[in-house]
Amino acid sequence: MKVALLGFGTVGVGVYGMLDGAYGLEQGPVLVRPGKDDSSFKVTEIEKIVNDPSVGAVAEVMGGIEPAFSYVSAALAAGKHVVTSNKALVAAHGPELAELAEKNNVAFLFSAACGGGVPFLHNLALATESDKILSVGGILNGTTNYMLDAMQRRGMDYGDALKDAQRLGYAEADPTADVSGLDALRKIMLACAVAYDQLPAEGLHNEGIESLTAADVAHFKARGLTCRLLASGGLSDEGRVYAFVEPVLLPASAAECAVLDNFNLARYQGENSGAIILIGQGAGRWPTASAVVRDLSCILQGQRTMMQAGCPRVKADNSACSRVYYVRLPARFEDMLPLKEAEKDGDLLRAVTEPMPVSAMHEAAAKLRQAGAEVFFAAMGE
Amino acid sequence: MKVALLGFGTVGVGVYGMLDGAYGLEQGPVLVRPGKDDSSFKVTEIEKIVNDPSVGAVAEVMGGIEPAFSYVSAALAAGKHVVTSNKALVAAHGPELAELAEKNNVAFLFSAACGGGVPFLHNLALATESDKILSVGGILNGTTNYMLDAMQRRGMDYGDALKDAQRLGYAEADPTADVSGLDALRKIMLACAVAYDQLPAEGLHNEGIESLTAADVAHFKARGLTCRLLASGGLSDEGRVYAFVEPVLLPASAAECAVLDNFNLARYQGENSGAIILIGQGAGRWPTASAVVRDLSCILQGQRTMMQAGCPRVKADNSACSRVYYVRLPARFEDMLPLKEAEKDGDLLRAVTEPMPVSAMHEAAAKLRQAGAEVFFAAMGE
16 A cells, blocks of 8 residues: 655654555655655645545644645545544544545544554554443653653753753753643543543643642652653543543552653553553654554554544543642642641642542642642642 | 354353453354353354354364364364464464464454453554564563562562462462463463564573572562563574563563562564553453454454464574573582672572573573572563
């Protein structure tokens, strides 16, 4: 099957290289911007790909929502299979694209959009064929894991950890989507869509690591705890999807604590399989390319679907999950949360809350910040 | 697709139950021993399954080599897809069965035979379509992991840990295959066959945990090390397969140390994907059944092959890998190994060797034992 590429950046160059050695796949034309068409295999017009009958599949690795959405739509409408690594695109337009793929009897797969090289969505989609998925989640952002690990193991402060991540190419010049948890949130949205045939698109919460200080980390470390940024998704007892991202404090025996540097960990809990944990590189040229090419191999084997056609967008219900939270806040704000064990640290309070709904904690933190309080919070893991 | 079962023990009952809720699959007849046919869906003659045109696939979960081999051969010859959880069968007859499956244009898949509920072989087979597999391995025996974890975290001695594992149903009345590393060796043989299209069948080495004492574990623990029984496979620089099982001492940051109780961890290193680690339940009714049923879902999606037809049996070359070993032996035998750092502990020596070939260490231990020495050894992990 000849595979055309949309984009020839970090991931695209990797996919193009891997196609050469992959069983049953071959390199097709590559869409680039005008002026970058310095080789005969590069084209600058999407029509050259969409109208090329020799192209069987299109790998979209350009990123962004437009023109990726228009291009992918055109490729599916023309009867080409599509794989993508673009989480923003699938989070925004996945249901329509899945429907278009079904109508045209072609595949729409996006493993690389969640967990990079970790074969998470592929296995999750396969598990849904025969098992009930009780929950999904994990460390889905490598940049913040790199930073948390540097703060934990090397005692770095937040600013230095961020600079280090940027120097190594793990963090963008504008790291907001990573450090705010938004990137991980988009990924857990996709995992929920695969697991539950519902795309949570409202009522979501993401708390990142921007408020974390070296003093906080030292405090956790002294208690044998490690901070990780975890995405969580699942179904409430009433069948409503929940999906959120927040820091979690874990004991040393947790598998998440063994996830170092910029690695990712994805997990699902199957009613029959039990906990299944997958660890690997969440980003980078070759790992991400390997996920894109694995999806192409799956198309050759016959897989067509990852998200159901017309998968509905739903409002998440994050009040359905309760957690005990660790909170660090200015002592004068202590009445704004149901605190149980509190410890003074100068003007600060380090406290643990009564069990409280996830949505209530995230909303309380927003209120505290509006009132001028600097707050860090993390769920207490098991 | 109607699925017949061969065997109705722990795993069979699980598979039968899961078929009821699995997409595209339905419960077929179940082969049991005469006298156990107490329900209308149970049959006692293999012909009732092989000659039933409504049966599309057969799940072999009876274990043992005969009559499983004859029955599976008959099913494949009759044009039925076959999935199996039987590692002894696949290690002994996989190449012939894969060939028979290819001839009859049906599938022969065996994910559940290596790693139980962990979707290892499925992902490994998929990865080989587009990536070069540099190595395979992991914790592939849950019984010994349970025992090692009990010795490490609860300070149990070997005998009590084994009794505890037997009480919980993790270890057989005769635990030899588990504690000697033979069970894990069979599994890594299968992983090598999937990864390298060669089934290592000679020249293999398995060192188990039978020589491990509570004093050894206390010694490792004081140095921040954890002992795990790891299977390893790969290709030497000359393209020859290596495959062996041995205890390994790991620092606390290793993912293997987060594998507690009877969980399994399987890993492969892809040239492009990098390290991919999968963790889950390695045994038990529902996890193992979930792997069997996942393979059936893969057949529906179009997958046919896990081991290549006619995969050759080869002699492993375990001299191609070198390791530094930790060795505990009677002090009077110290000249029999290239020891570097040695420490007296009464009449015992606790020492670290120079780097030495895996085969040389296993053979030296055999010689030491012939000479009457009680020896424990473990590779030093990274």
